[in-house]
Amino acid sequence: MTARDDVLARVRSALHTATPRPxxxxxxxxxxxxxxxxxxxxxxxxxxTSGLVDxxxxxxxxxxxxxxxxxxxxxxDAVRHxxxxxxxxxxxxxxxxxxxxLPTGARRVTDDGLDAHALDAVDAVVTLAxxxxxxxxxxxxxxxxxxxxxxxxxxxxRHVCVVRADQxxxxxxxxxxxxxxxxxxxxxxxxxxxxxxxxxIELDRVEGVHGPRTLHVVIVV
Amino acid sequence: MPPFPQAAHTALADTQLRSNLRHATHxxxxxxxxxxxxxxxxxxxxxKGAQVKDDMLAHLDEHLLxxxxxxxxxxxxxxxxxxxAEACAIVAQVATDHGVDEVVKVKSMATQExxxxxxxxxxxxxxxxxxxxxxxxxxxxxxxxxxLVPAIHRNRSEIRQIFLDHMAGSGRPAPADLxxxxxxxxxxxxxxxxxxxxxxxVAVSGANFAVAETGTLVVVESEGNGRMCLTLPEVLISVVxxxxxxxxxxxxxxxxxxLPRSSTGERMNPYTSMWSGITPGDGPQEVHVVLLDNGRTxxxxxxxxxxxxxxxxxxxxxxxxxxxxxxxxHAYGSVYPGPIGxxxxxxxxxxxxxxxxxxxxxxxSLCGRCYEVCPVKIDIPEVLVHLRAExxxxxxxxxxxxxxLAMRATxxxxxxxxxxxxxxxxxxxxxxxxxxxxxxxxxxxxSLPGGRAAIGRLPGPxxxxxxxxxxxxxxxxxxxxxxxxxxxxxxxTAGGRS
Numbered sequence: 229m230t231a232r233d234d235v236l237a238r239v240r241s242a243l244h245t246a247t248p249r250p251x252x253x254x255x256x257x258x259x260x261x262x263x264x265x266x267x268x269x270x271x272x273x274x275x276x277t278s279g280l281v282d283x284x285x286x287x288x289x290x291x292x293x294x295x296x297x298x299x300x301x302x303x304x305d306a307v308r309h310x311x312x313x314x315x316x317x318x319x320x321x322x323x324x325x326x327x328x329x330l331p332t333g334a335r336r337v338t339d340d341g342l343d344a345h346a347l348d349a350v351d352a353v354v355t356l357a358x359x360x361x362x363x364x365x366x367x368x369x370x371x372x373x374x375x376x377x378x379x380x381x382x383x384x385x386r387h388v389c390v391v392r393a394d395q396x397x398x399x400x401x402x403x404x405x406x407x408x409x410x411x412x413x414x415x416x417x418x419x420x421x422x423x424x425x426x427x428x429i430e431l432d433r434v435e436g437v438h439g440p441r442t443l444h445v446v447i448v449v
Numbered sequence: 450m451p452p453f454p455q456a457a458h459t460a461l462a463d464t465q466l467r468s469n470l471r472h473a474t475h476x477x478x479x480x481x482x483x484x485x486x487x488x489x490x491x492x493x494x495x496x497k498g499a500q501v502k503d504d505m506l507a508h509l510d511e512h513l514l515x516x517x518x519x520x521x522x523x524x525x526x527x528x529x530x531x532x533x534a535e536a537c538a539i540v541a542q543v544a545t546d547h548g549v550d551e552v553v554k555v556k557s558m559a560t561q562e563x564x565x566x567x568x569x570x571x572x573x574x575x576x577x578x579x580x581x582x583x584x585x586x587x588x589x590x591x592x593x594x595x596x597l598v599p600a601i602h603r604n605r606s607e608i609r610q611i612f613l614d615h616m617a618g619s620g621r622p623a624p625a626d627l628x629x630x631x632x633x634x635x636x637x638x639x640x641x642x643x644x645x646x647x648x649x650x651v652a653v654s655g656a657n658f659a660v661a662e663t664g665t666l667v668v669v670e671s672e673g674n675g676r677m678c679l680t681l682p683e684v685l686i687s688v689v690x691x692x693x694x695x696x697x698x699x700x701x702x703x704x705x706x707x708l709p710r711s712s713t714g715e716r717m718n719p720y721t722s723m724w725s726g727i728t729p730g731d732g733p734q735e736v737h738v739v740l741l742d743n744g745r746t747x748x749x750x751x752x753x754x755x756x757x758x759x760x761x762x763x764x765x766x767x768x769x770x771x772x773x774x775x776x777x778x779h780a781y782g783s784v785y786p787g788p789i790g791x792x793x794x795x796x797x798x799x800x801x802x803x804x805x806x807x808x809x810x811x812x813x814s815l816c817g818r819c820y821e822v823c824p825v826k827i828d829i830p831e832v833l834v835h836l837r838a839e840x841x842x843x844x845x846x847x848x849x850x851x852x853x854l855a856m857r858a859t860x861x862x863x864x865x866x867x868x869x870x871x872x873x874x875x876x877x878x879x880x881x882x883x884x885x886x887x888x889x890x891x892x893x894x895x896s897l898p899g900g901r902a903a904i905g906r907l908p909g910p911x912x913x914x915x916x917x918x919x920x921x922x923x924x925x926x927x928x929x930x931x932x933x934x935x936x937x938x939x940x941x942t943a944g945g946r947s
Contacts, residue, residue, distance in 0.1 A: 232529040235691065235742045239510045242750035287716065341730075344647045344681050364717035377731035378680045378722075382673065400717075404702035413663045413698040414523065416728050419705075419721035424673040427713065428582035428598055429605055429631040430469075431476045437581060437635050438642065439673025439720060 287365025291422020320376030450782030480714025519664030523726025557655025594778030744797030801843025
């Protein structure tokens with residue numbers, strides 16, 4: 229018998245011998261059917277789009293990321309500002325040229341299969357995003373056009389991310405539904421909530437361990 | 450490992466440990482409470498999480514087959530492992546096939562449970578832990594003491610010393626002028642590990658969730674070490690317990706709300722990675738998934754204990770547990786400490802053949818806080834009581850214990866009113882003797898809340914019981930004698946009140 233057959237046989241035998249007990253205690257109010265749970269907080273339910281963007285901005289900033297809001301025409305300047313004094317910037321395929329502003333003297337690096345060491349020598353990365361979640365201040369990359377493969381937004385120490393206001397949804401369930409319907413579910417994905425952080429030393433939060441130590445989010449309204 | 454009461458005694462004597470633990474558990478439990486209070490349907494969310502897991506477990510075989518098919522279709526190689534030895538052998542074989550003598554690791558409870566690092570070391574393969582806390586534990590040749598923050602028992606100056614003493618032995622040394630500032634310590638870890646990430650060919654991870662319909666594995670983390678391991682190496686091996694399956698991608702909505710808030714007390718953890726098999730041009734181009742049983746089907750077969758398989762390893766139960774807060778994780782003698790460990794370990798390993806495992810269901814005051822904070826509503830106290838019964842049952846066919854004899858004697862007395870009456874009279878005498886003991890040297894009198902006198906420690910065979918409990922000093926007259934003398938309290942009332 230292979231391990232596979234054996235494990236499956238054990239699972240079936242366990243399910244056969246043990247009858248699962250009902251989960252919800254009888255005194256639980258029936259009106260709160262779990263099926264109806266979707267949005268989680270009053271702050272995000274039924275809010276107007278501008279309210280959502282406000283909340284998104286506030287929650288991203290809460291993680292000590294830098295957040296700026298600007299119009300389409302101002303994006304290139306905001307990106308240039310976000311890149312600060314970076315000398316080399318990797319720009320993924322499909323990142324729109326009209327949104328790209330590079331600091332004076334900065335060199336644009338194209339990802340032609342850079343290996344890990346080459347990527348480690350790059351100062352910053354600029355990407356688009358797929359979804360923003362207001363309630364949790366989360367940016368989701370599905371690593372499609374303008375977002376680059378996963379390593380690009382990981383190894384360089386500074387990540388400038390451009391999110392459009394119409395990409396911002398209220399909460400986690402909305403984001404999951406959107407990704408599920410759009411077929412992104414089988415793509416590699418990275419959910420980013422603030423810069424890399426650790427609380428492993430006496431639970432003191434320290435930003436910046438292995439991922440980008442600076443996260444700069446540009447919201448386009 | 451010694452049984453829990455013995456290990457707990459050692460831990461309780463360590464005042465540094467107790468102060469580190471108190472600070473850490475209180476900080477994290479307060480953070481959790483703040484972000485849980487933000488969610489107005491938290492209770493309904495917990496119920497949904499429990500229900501999704503229960504429904505999944507009821508059809509676990511089907512979901513595992515779906516997961517296997519989805520992963521295979523996405524280019525992953527699926528392995529099955531009955532136990533720890535098989536799982537370790539699979540990982541070692543993949544590493545050996547690629548001719549590597551080191552792998553980088555994402556923090557994973559499953560790989561700790563199967564003692565993968567030790568198994569790889571035996572094959573001459575170094576397994577580098579890359580989570581900061583796991584690095585501290587590994588460099589200090591120590592054991593993890595918490596599911597989420599394994600180095601919770603260490604403070605900053607201890608960590609600084611570990612880095613200075615041991616980093617050089619396994620790669621880039623710590624800077625000589627390293628201070629105990631957490632930012633500097635994290636910086637030293639960043640530099641030390643970066644060279645390992647950049648050269649690693651093979652990585653090993655676990656998974657927080659495995660979505661059957663899409664073959665998506667999910668790893669939730671904070672530091673980015675997970676992303677490094679999941680993205681940069683050529684080969685990725687993920688060891689996944691069979692209970693980690695979620696049927697649909699849509700089920701993630703519930704768990705990505707429950708897990709970060711319960712675990713680190715954040716609205717969302719900094720990084721969540723999802724991947725499904727192989728993506729050309731992005732990340733590892735050879736992906737293995739090891740589906741691990743290692744006792745999980747035993748848990749599944751236990752009607753009461755099955756709910757433990759809902760566990761998403763958030764560690765909220767550890768942070769609120771009055772026992773864990775004082776003893777720390779090492780006293781539990783397992784990679785799964787705290788309330789969840791006290792049920793999971795006996796369920797996975799079975800009771801009746803290891804004194805250490807059998808002691809775990811008793812490592813609790815049954816206060817119930819663990820149940821209140823559990824994001825998937827595991828009724829830990831219920832399972833603890835159930836396991837205590839199993840431990841007692843497992844030891845029935847040997848010599849009767851002191852408790853068995855006491856219970857038998859009680860049963861003889863209770864069966865006959867005459868015998869009972871005689872015994873009660875005798876007990877009045879005995880009570881006066883016991884009460885008198887409090888005055889003897891070596892027997893320490895105490896007082897209980899409410900002012901009633903208590904005996905701190907009994908001599909002789911009573912010591913085993915009174916070691917961890919205060920015995921109230923018995924009244925000098927029995928209830929029956931009092932009833933007869935006062936006519937049910939009427940005479941006493943008449944005389945005592947004006």
